[in-house]
Amino acid sequence: MRLRIIWTGKTRDAHLRALTEEYLGRLCQFVRCEVTELRESVKAESKTGIGKDSRRISDALPSGALVVLLDPRGVEWSSNELALEVQRWENSGVKEVAFVIGGPAGVSREVAEKAGKLWALSRLTLTHEMARVVVLEQLYRAYTIIHRLPYHK
Numbered sequence: 001m002r003l004r005i006i007w008t009g010k011t012r013d014a015h016l017r018a019l020t021e022e023y024l025g026r027l028c029q030f031v032r033c034e035v036t037e038l039r040e041s042v043k044a045e046s047k048t049g050i051g052k053d054s055r056r057i058s059d060a061l062p063s064g065a066l067v068v069l070l071d072p073r074g075v076e077w078s079s080n081e082l083a084l085e086v087q088r089w090e091n092s093g094v095k096e097v098a099f100v101i102g103g104p105a106g107v108s109r110e111v112a113e114k115a116g117k118l119w120a121l122s123r124l125t126l127t128h129e130m131a132r133v134v135v136l137e138q139l140y141r142a143y144t145i146i147h148r149l150p151y152h153k
Contacts, residue, residue: 004099
């Protein structure tokens with residue numbers, strides 16, 4: 001299985017960028033994984049900006065991939081539940097899972113409709129840069145749970 005994490009905009013905070021790279025490196029020990037960082041619209045919070053960003057996201061979605069959209073209305077998984085979900089995807093022959101982190105104003109309805117799953121990281125509001133770190137760390141944690149490695153404890 002391959003994981004693709006898609007987001008708009010650069011991670012400007014050097015500390016968060018370093019953590020993103022750290023967890024991406026760790027995750028790649030278990031699964032083929034790549035990040036697709038898309039250019040963010042100048043007017044990301046306007047309707048025009050959401051439309052442009054959403055078109056870029058839609059164009060970046062791999063054909064046939066299971067799309068998991070990060071959305072506050074989604075399901076909140078515990079780390080163990082996420083590990084079970086990843087195992088289910090692997091066991092059911094899912095070839096690729098694309099995790100989408102939209103811009104500050106979210107994504108268009110068209111992108112949301114392509115999602116097979118909605119995942120809420122927390123009921124708390126996180127910056128998009130922080131959400132990137134949390135997604136990668138939780139995916140890494142899921143694989144340590146699957147492989148019964150001590151990181152989880």
